[in-house]
Amino acid sequence: MSTPSDDRADAPSSDIIEQPRLSTWEQMKTTEDWWAIWCAGLILLVAFAAVWVSVPATFSESIQQGESVSLSSPLKRWLAKPGKWTQNPLDAFYVAPSDQASATTTYRGVFGAFVVIGVLFTIAMKLRGKSAIGFLKAFPVVFLLATIAYVLAGQTVIKAYNLEYALWALLVGLVISNTIGTPRGLRPAIMTEFFIKTGLVLLGAEVLMSRLMALGIPGIGVAWVVTPIVLISTFIFGQKVLKIPSKSLNMVISADMSVCGVSAAIATAASCRAKKEELSLAIGLSLSFTVVMMIVLPLAIKAMGLPDDVGGAWLGGTIDATGAVAVAGATLGEEALEVAATVKMIQNILIGVTAFCVATYWVTYVEKRSDAATPGVGEIWYRFPKFVLGFIAASVLFSTLHASMTGGDLMIEAMIGGSTKTLRGWFFCLAFVCIGLETNFKQLLPYFRGGKPMILYVCGQSLNLLLTLIMAYLMFGVLFAGAGQ
Amino acid sequence: MKRRKAAFLTVILAVTAIWGVLLPRLATTETVRSRTQWLEQQRIDPAAMYYTELPMMDRILAKERSSR
Numbered sequence: 273m274s275t276p277s278d279d280r281a282d283a284p285s286s287d288i289i290e291q292p293r294l295s296t297w298e299q300m301k302t303t304e305d306w307w308a309i310w311c312a313g314l315i316l317l318v319a320f321a322a323v324w325v326s327v328p329a330t331f332s333e334s335i336q337q338g339e340s341v342s343l344s345s346p347l348k349r350w351l352a353k354p355g356k357w358t359q360n361p362l363d364a365f366y367v368a369p370s371d372q373a374s375a376t377t378t379y380r381g382v383f384g385a386f387v388v389i390g391v392l393f394t395i396a397m398k399l400r401g402k403s404a405i406g407f408l409k410a411f412p413v414v415f416l417l418a419t420i421a422y423v424l425a426g427q428t429v430i431k432a433y434n435l436e437y438a439l440w441a442l443l444v445g446l447v448i449s450n451t452i453g454t455p456r457g458l459r460p461a462i463m464t465e466f467f468i469k470t471g472l473v474l475l476g477a478e479v480l481m482s483r484l485m486a487l488g489i490p491g492i493g494v495a496w497v498v499t500p501i502v503l504i505s506t507f508i509f510g511q512k513v514l515k516i517p518s519k520s521l522n523m524v525i526s527a528d529m530s531v532c533g534v535s536a537a538i539a540t541a542a543s544c545r546a547k548k549e550e551l552s553l554a555i556g557l558s559l560s561f562t563v564v565m566m567i568v569l570p571l572a573i574k575a576m577g578l579p580d581d582v583g584g585a586w587l588g589g590t591i592d593a594t595g596a597v598a599v600a601g602a603t604l605g606e607e608a609l610e611v612a613a614t615v616k617m618i619q620n621i622l623i624g625v626t627a628f629c630v631a632t633y634w635v636t637y638v639e640k641r642s643d644a645a646t647p648g649v650g651e652i653w654y655r656f657p658k659f660v661l662g663f664i665a666a667s668v669l670f671s672t673l674h675a676s677m678t679g680g681d682l683m684i685e686a687m688i689g690g691s692t693k694t695l696r697g698w699f700f701c702l703a704f705v706c707i708g709l710e711t712n713f714k715q716l717l718p719y720f721r722g723g724k725p726m727i728l729y730v731c732g733q734s735l736n737l738l739l740t741l742i743m744a745y746l747m748f749g750v751l752f753a754g755a756g757q
Numbered sequence: 758m759k760r761r762k763a764a765f766l767t768v769i770l771a772v773t774a775i776w777g778v779l780l781p782r783l784a785t786t787e788t789v790r791s792r793t794q795w796l797e798q799q800r801i802d803p804a805a806m807y808y809t810e811l812p813m814m815d816r817i818l819a820k821e822r823s824s825r
Contacts, residue, residue, distance in 0.1 A: 358781060358784045358793075359781045359784070361776070361777075424772070424776060425804060427776055427780050427781075427784075428780075428784045428789070428793050429780045429783050429784050429789055430780065430804075431802070431803060431804050432789065432792055432793055432796060432803055433803065434803045434804055435804065436804045436806055437804065438806070447765070447768050448765075450764075451761050451762075451764040451765035451768060452761050452762060452765045453761065475807070478807060478808075478809045483808075486817075486821055532807075533806070534806050535806050535807050566803075593805070593806065594805045594806060594807055594808055594810070594811060595801065595802055595803040595804050595805035595806070595810070595811065596803060598799075598801045598802075598803070598805070598811055598813060599796070599801055599803045602795075602799045602801060609799070609813070610817055610820075613808070613811065613813065613814060613817060614817060616808060617808040617814065620807055620808045681822065685818075688809050689809070693809050693810065697806075697810075700806075
């Protein structure tokens, strides 16, 4: 996302002040993008090694003989987020054993995540020549705010209605910045972009290409053909018809509406250096419409009498949030749930391609000065957000391990489920707290003027609903009938 | 500054009232309880941001693995 120094796309050429250029080697040692890759790379290395060393000696033989094997990361008990609670918020950290269930302990894992992120980022700040002591002093408070956001999101009623932690993390930060003001002492730990980029590189390991063919051609048709068409059409509509002044806002809304909600918004915002307010607005829009679509779409599918697999594919391709897709699919039945969740999973994988294409388009065309020729390869490389390369590299590496190693799928799933997924969640939660702490409500107001973002979302989602319905019917109802079973 | 502190305290009180009293009471209503139980049975986390956060995906992926 943008910082005051990289508003190049919006600034008139006369205002652009050339910064001294850093060599790639210098960038690797100092810039946030590269350090996000180093930090996430180290986490992925340790997480994979932890699973690797815990694999039983007979693992390969058992897999080859077709025996059922389960793997778990030894780091799992040391890394956690606050859990679900209904009556008492402390249940988010510890629930005593009962007749029906064993004890649930997350406080140890929450503290583990605090130590891992705190130590890693303090060292990174020190090596980057930033204030490590300042970060170390402020980080516990920012982490505490993120923990509060997780606890607010973990309440049963809130959780049941798809109100994700990102929303509460934003609100926690906004409440402080817009009432008592963000204390100056917290500033060294407000590392929005560093947290987001590190989280995104970790997310890369979850973008497993082998999942692409889970539903064969029909799944690809719904998730990978319609989605880019809707994304590009919505972006062009926003620019040519609605004339939205901010291209990055236009792109973030288009991506979160067409790809997969909050996670796509985060990846795209970082790729096109959108302002933090633009990301907040896009997420707010997405979550508001998701709650409505989660309830209304299954009713519409029943009223239209669509087959379960067609309905499931329609849900998976249109509802932004993954959790909401599953809820809506489950109200229709088991087949609809499976098709909906699988289509969404295939669409989730599109995040990597979207982030790469948006970053390339931005540095090549959007950030180019109007009086300049298309930049050459060297210029594109210099401007390219390098963390996207880390994201893609993590995806390619872990997709390869997942597909080619004996039992690779089990090992990668144990690694993700036992450690990297949890840390990625913490990084995003910390980033949203930081966005809230840096945002004044007054900065958000201009974006609501004329209601253009809302119109963009509604028009784009309408096109998405129409095209996805046609494609879902064509694929699951006509060309590959019964593919969802 | 006094107004800002008052606004902050008001928000804290509102959050405490909503999360400490209102939502726990709502959670005991039959509608919410049955919805929560249904979600648990289906192993669905409605707040999942990515497919790896959905517990029910294990079932789908295991099915896909066995069909290979």
